[in-house]
């Protein structure tokens with residue numbers, strides 16, 4: 001035992017010879033020694049022992065050695081050392097600020113901690129994590145001191161700050177720290193002497209129906225001004241007044257008091273295509289929400305009321321980020337069901353139409369990127385399955401079908417063939433010119 005003790009005391013002295021250290025900064029170099037102790041206690045204990053050793057040196061008549069040690073302690077403001085010097089009629093040196101933390105661990109730390117607790121009161125959260133930014137010069141000094149005394153027990157000043165502030169927040173708010181997925185991240189910035197609160201996004205899964213044609217899925221910026229607002233778009237910056245995205249996210253942003261919200265759909269439909277039946281799955285990523293415990297039934301009701309029959313959402317539930325990836329993947333692979341109303345522009349025997357459902361059963365369609373999207377998509381060949389075509393109704397000049405196919409198939413092109421770029425197609429099979437009058441998404445598999 002006694003062979004270890006001197007090295008701890010020696011290293012403490014060496015550190016204090018190198019720099020004036022407050023109790024917390026000295027103690028931090030020995031942070032891994034002992035539990036249920038804080039660094040301030042560690043530091044003041046080490047200073048106490050050194051002070052006692054000095055006292056014994058004086059008793060033994062080794063004044064000069066004692067004075068040197070006491071002066072080092074006294075400079076850091078250690079009261080017992082100052083007392084001892086004064087009692088022995090020796091000069092008491094001026095107290096200097098800690099050369100490592102520069103006092104940052106005291107008043108500035110308390111100030112920012114109070115600010116953090118104050119800011120946090122505006123947020124909904126169960127768990128939190130504390131981080132901090134401290135001047136690089138402090139980190140450098142700490143590293144230099146550690147290597148000069150070859151110490152292996154210490155922790156960094158950042159860790160000390162995070163831990164200390166974390167436990168004060170726990171005490172004051174009753175919330176719990178979480179190092180994996182905290183609801184809020186609290187960052188103490190000692191450069192700007194300010195606090196940032198960064199809430200983790202909230203993810204909401206749901207399905208939507210688009211009940212009318214003429215609204216795009218996502219917000220379209222005005223092509224003339226690209227969103228800044230111009231006479232052409234009446235200053236709205238948008239090409240269309242409404243979009244599925246905005247109708248769903250606007251009430252969410254308000255309820256969650258969020259900075260923004262991102263819409264992730266399981267595929268998309270054209271502006272003139274409705275989404276009916278069981279609807280299309282989506283995930284909303286609510287960004288920087290101040291509130292995170294919102295009643296989703298009420299939210300659903302509000303979205304549907306405010307959408308006035310244009311869009312309807314249902315099955316809203318809380319989820320996590322991983323659902324977005326699954327949604328995007330499944331959008332390409334899973335089954336979709338469409339209803340189409342098709343106009344026949346040539347003469348055609350009705351029996352041929354009935355044969356569509358025999359031919360388009362488990363068929364692979366070769367489809368080059370449709371001409372209508374070529375300006376924004378690469379021209380490539382895709383192979384997609386049509387599982388089933390059901391004839392619902394045949395009239396003189398029109399017929400209605402249900403198409404079950406793989407996600408990612410362009411259905412309008414399946415019908416009219418896109419000048420041979422999609423094959424086989426209904427038009428090719430029937431040998432008659434076809435036009436899509438109406439298209440609805442009836443079901444998108446999860």
Ligand SMILES: [Zn+2]
Nearest residue numbers: 022025098101
């Ligand atoms: Zn310090």
Ligand SMILES: [Zn+2]
Nearest residue numbers: 222225230233
């Ligand atoms: Zn515009």
